Amino acid sequence: MGCFHSKVTRQHPGHEDPVTLASQTAFSVSEVEALFELFKSISSSVVDDGLISKEEFQLALFKNRKKENIFASLIFDLFDAKKKGIIDFGDFVRALNVFHPNASQEDKINFTFKLYDMDGTGFIERHEVKQMLIALLCESEMKLADDTIEAILDKTFLDADINQDGKIDISEWQNFVSRNPSLLKIMTLPYLRDITTTFPSFVFNSEVDEVAT
Amino acid sequence: MAKLTNLNAFDIISLSSGFDLSGLFVENDEKKEVQFTSTHTFSSITSKLGDIAQNLKLKVKKQGGLMKMEGTSGGRKGALAIDAEIFEFTPSFHLVELRKSSGDTLEFQKTLKQDVRPALKDIVWAWQGQPHQQS
Numbered sequence: 453m454g455c456f457h458s459k460v461t462r463q464h465p466g467h468e469d470p471v472t473l474a475s476q477t478a479f480s481v482s483e484v485e486a487l488f489e490l491f492k493s494i495s496s497s498v499v500d501d502g503l504i505s506k507e508e509f510q511l512a513l514f515k516n517r518k519k520e521n522i523f524a525s526l527i528f529d530l531f532d533a534k535k536k537g538i539i540d541f542g543d544f545v546r547a548l549n550v551f552h553p554n555a556s557q558e559d560k561i562n563f564t565f566k567l568y569d570m571d572g573t574g575f576i577e578r579h580e581v582k583q584m585l586i587a588l589l590c591e592s593e594m595k596l597a598d599d600t601i602e603a604i605l606d607k608t609f610l611d612a613d614i615n616q617d618g619k620i621d622i623s624e625w626q627n628f629v630s631r632n633p634s635l636l637k638i639m640t641l642p643y644l645r646d647i648t649t650t651f652p653s654f655v656f657n658s659e660v661d662e663v664a665t
Numbered sequence: 666m667a668k669l670t671n672l673n674a675f676d677i678i679s680l681s682s683g684f685d686l687s688g689l690f691v692e693n694d695e696k697k698e699v700q701f702t703s704t705h706t707f708s709s710i711t712s713k714l715g716d717i718a719q720n721l722k723l724k725v726k727k728q729g730g731l732m733k734m735e736g737t738s739g740g741r742k743g744a745l746a747i748d749a750e751i752f753e754f755t756p757s758f759h760l761v762e763l764r765k766s767s768g769d770t771l772e773f774q775k776t777l778k779q780d781v782r783p784a785l786k787d788i789v790w791a792w793q794g795q796p797h798q799q800s
Binding site: 490494512513514515521522523524525526527551568581584585587588589591592593594596600604605607608611612632634635637638641643647650 | 679680691
């Protein structure tokens with residue numbers, strides 16, 4: 453009955469147990485175990501070390517380990533809560549928790565704010581938004597004239613930057629998102645509802661049995 | 666049909682495939698939505714989508730910025746219904762999102778591959794995640 457736990461802690465450094473993770477998140481213990489199946493497959497895809505590297509993250513998202521993308525990097529950096537350059541299982545579960553359909557709006561809003569505040573100054577600055585906008589256009593293989601880009605930025609900041617100081621703080625962001633709820637669309641993954649069917653984990657792996665005895 | 670023109674910078678940025686974490690859970694051919702860019706006009710795109718809906722015997726309903734195409738025959742999980750949402754960057758550059766709104770995802774992907782993609786060939790600049798093909 454101790455098989456799962458000892459095998460897991462040997463191969464997966466710092467592995468947190470499913471019961472603890474379930475208590476910290478909106479996921480049930482079985483859902484955490486299902487996420488572990490997913491985590492195992494992603495974290496072993498390039499180097500089998502029980503941790504997700506940026507390359508493995510890119511491989512999972514784009515099916516191409518070499519594909520670099522500024523937005524995927526920003527997401528990776530937020531998953532990597534301890535700033536170690538890798539994502540462990542606890543990081544993985546806690547980050548995905550924010551994408552759960554039942555997670556709070558507040559958590560989703562805070563996540564998007566940290567995402568867009570690329571240099572972590574506590575403000576979303578115009579030059580950051582411009583950089584991301586240009587990156588998106590590049591990704592879509594599309595060119596817009598400079599003045600069109602500036603016009604889009606002007607309009608956005610007129611709308612979002614209430615005190616007109618050239619940057620968006622967290623309360624301006626909360627206000628802006630409440631008026632434009634579609635901005636949180638990227639923060640919900642309906643796939644998380646079916647996780648136990650998509651990634652079944654076998655009953656004899658369950659730590660719940662161990663805890664109950 | 667209204668098109669989404671009041672896109673702010675964040676609406677546009679949100680369209681990136683880098684923010685689409687569905688790839689962690691499903692393969693590309695299991696996804697419930699796809700995007701493509703087009704250098705055609707809004708009316709040219711809606712007209713083409715309308716033709717496709719007609720060929721697939723899907724009923725078209727326009728609801729604000731959404732073009733809903735609904736089947737009537739029951740598939741494995743009920744009738745296939747596809748939503749099309751058109752985002753305008755400029756009058757001659759649009760991004761279109763095609764989403765399965767009900768029915769079986771496998772059927773959606775099959776319909777895309779066999780019927781929708783070939784029919785859209787003339788107006789598609791690039792499918793999401795794929796480079797623009799010079800023709």
